[in-house]
Amino acid sequence: MRLGVEAALVRGELVAGDVDVEDGVVVDVGLAGGTRGRIAVPGFVDLQVNGFGGVDFLAAATEDYVRAGEALLHTGVTAYQPTFITAAESTIVDALRALPVNGARPRILGAHLEGPFLSPERLGTHPQAHRRDPDLDLLERLLEPGGVTEMTLAPELPGAGAVIRRLLERGVVVSAGHTNATAQEAHDAFDLGVSTTTHLFNAMRPFRSRDPGIVGVALTRREVFVQMIVDGHHLADETVRLVWAAAEGRLALVTDATAGASNGGGIYQLGEVEIEVADGPPTREDGVFAGTVLTMIDAIRNVHALGIPFEDAIGAATAVPARILGRTDVGVLEPGAAADIVVIDDRLDIVHVLCAGEERVVARD
Numbered sequence: 001m002r003l004g005v006e007a008a009l010v011r012g013e014l015v016a017g018d019v020d021v022e023d024g025v026v027v028d029v030g031l032a033g034g035t036r037g038r039i040a041v042p043g044f045v046d047l048q049v050n051g052f053g054g055v056d057f058l059a060a061a062t063e064d065y066v067r068a069g070e071a072l073l074h075t076g077v078t079a080y081q082p083t084f085i086t087a088a089e090s091t092i093v094d095a096l097r098a099l100p101v102n103g104a105r106p107r108i109l110g111a112h113l114e115g116p117f118l119s120p121e122r123l124g125t126h127p128q129a130h131r132r133d134p135d136l137d138l139l140e141r142l143l144e145p146g147g148v149t150e151m152t153l154a155p156e157l158p159g160a161g162a163v164i165r166r167l168l169e170r171g172v173v174v175s176a177g178h179t180n181a182t183a184q185e186a187h188d189a190f191d192l193g194v195s196t197t198t199h200l201f202n203a204m205r206p207f208r209s210r211d212p213g214i215v216g217v218a219l220t221r222r223e224v225f226v227q228m229i230v231d232g233h234h235l236a237d238e239t240v241r242l243v244w245a246a247a248e249g250r251l252a253l254v255t256d257a258t259a260g261a262s263n264g265g266g267i268y269q270l271g272e273v274e275i276e277v278a279d280g281p282p283t284r285e286d287g288v289f290a291g292t293v294l295t296m297i298d299a300i301r302n303v304h305a306l307g308i309p310f311e312d313a314i315g316a317a318t319a320v321p322a323r324i325l326g327r328t329d330v331g332v333l334e335p336g337a338a339a340d341i342v343v344i345d346d347r348l349d350i351v352h353v354l355c356a357g358e359e360r361v362v363a364r365d
Contacts, residue, residue: 001357002033005343008040010334012315021339024357028335038351042318042333043078043340044296047150047227047252047325048112048198050083051259051291056269057082058095065100065108071262072106075295078340078355079107079330081150083256085271086115086126089141096145105355107340109325110149113142114198117163118178119154124203125273125290126178134159139166148172149325152198154179155189168193173325175227178203179214186217196225196324199256200243202234202289219246225324227252230302231294233281240306248312252321253299258282258291301348 003019008029017030019040051057053071055064060082072080084095092113099111116132123131132138134157142148150173153160167174176189177198182205197204197218205213218224226247230240234256244251255261259268260277268275268282275282275290282290296317304313322331333341339357344350352359 001359002031003040003341003343003354004033004035005038005040006034006036008333009042009311009314011332012311012319014039014311019333019341021341021354021357024339026333026335026337026339026341029333037346038343039345040333040341040343041314042331043106043342043353043355044076044300044317045109045321045331046072046077046080046255046257046296046317047321048083048114048254048256049077049080050085050257050270051268052257052261052263054259054263054268056259056271058084058087058091058271059269060095061098062100065104069104069106073353073355074350075262076297076342076344076350076353077106078342078353079109081109081112083112083114085273086118086123086130087271088130089138091271092116092142093145096142096147099147101147105358107330107355109327109330111147112150112152113148114152114177117153117157117160119157119180121180122154122178122203122205124178125270125275125284125288127272133157134163136162136166139163143170143172150175152177154181155192155194156181156185160189161192164189164192164194176214176218180205181214183212183214183217186214187221190217190221190224195223196227196252198227199229199234199254200226201239202229219243222250225250225252225320227254227321227324229254229256229292229294230299231255231281231292232302234289234292237306240303244303244306244308249315250320251316252324253296253303253316254321255294255296255299256291257294261293261295297344297348297350304348
């Protein structure tokens with residue numbers, strides 16, 4: 001099957017020509033023909049999705065994942081991590097056991113546990129009642145169902161070092177977030193193996209001239225990946241440009257989307273927290289931000305509108321998040337790779353989406 005594109009983004013570079021797909025795999029690129037103004041790019045990879053299309057993943061059943069997955073595919077996401085915020089232990093364990101496996105579309109890469117080992121000073125919308133200091137026994141109970149691929153924690157908390165080491169032993173990516181870590185505490189955490197940060201700047205110790213905190217350290221350590229929400233509300237445009245200048249090539253876009261994303265305004269759940277979607281980002285009753293209704297294609301448009309080159313904006317939604325998880329099977333478009341592909345036009349509108357070669361038509365001339 002030819003995709004009918006004039007170019008494809010292959011390993012970060014535009015290659016002129018059409019793309020051929022057979023049996024769910026990219027067979028060739030750079031072929032003659034295609035439609036002017038259409039480009040094939042890798043399917044988007046989102047590392048932080050609390051919910052989507054009316055579904056909150058912390059309470060989702062199999063059929064809910066199907067519904068949310070269809071909505072995600074229509075925004076170009078072909079692989080993602082369902083993200084569970086701080087909640088009662090039994091709730092998190094039940095959510096992990098309900099995680100679909102074997103053939104889900106989009107691809108479910110594993111679960112991102114955002115908590116419960118978070119700073120009491122940087123909780124954001126996470127429920128205080130379920131926050132815990134790092135606890136190896138609790139960690140083992142949370143890991144027992146399987147499926148955890150990333151965990152967000154505050155590395156400065158007592159006992160965090162032992163938890164970080166255990167997570168790394170189990171192959172789980174450790175991300176620093178909802179943290180009040182000083183610069184030295186951040187250095188210690190990254191030295192230990194924490195490799196990324198959760199929604200940089202948000203729910204973190206502020207960056208100050210003589211107290212750069214975890215933000216300053218993450219931006220100056222070249223081996224550390226940073227994740228960022230670019231929805232026009234969580235960060236100022238100048239902040240996004242600053243982060244990009246410091247962390248180009250190691251910055252991943254995340255949506256931090258909640259159930260209201262692609263589902264319209266109204267009242268939704270984020271775990272046990274009731275949130276409202278109106279004109280801006282979702283909020284709790286007290287006005288605190290509670291995730292977003294951002295889609296990944298809009299995040300790409302937003303950074304591109306700030307002057308970030310197209311290829312780099314796409315890379316922040318594909319190759320970089322794949323690198324954070326150490327995955328080579330997602331976020332890439334090249335011969336031999338799975339055909340997880342988004343075709344976009346010259347207005348950055350999605351024309352259609354393929355997941356494992358299966359076409360999900362969004363629009364067609």
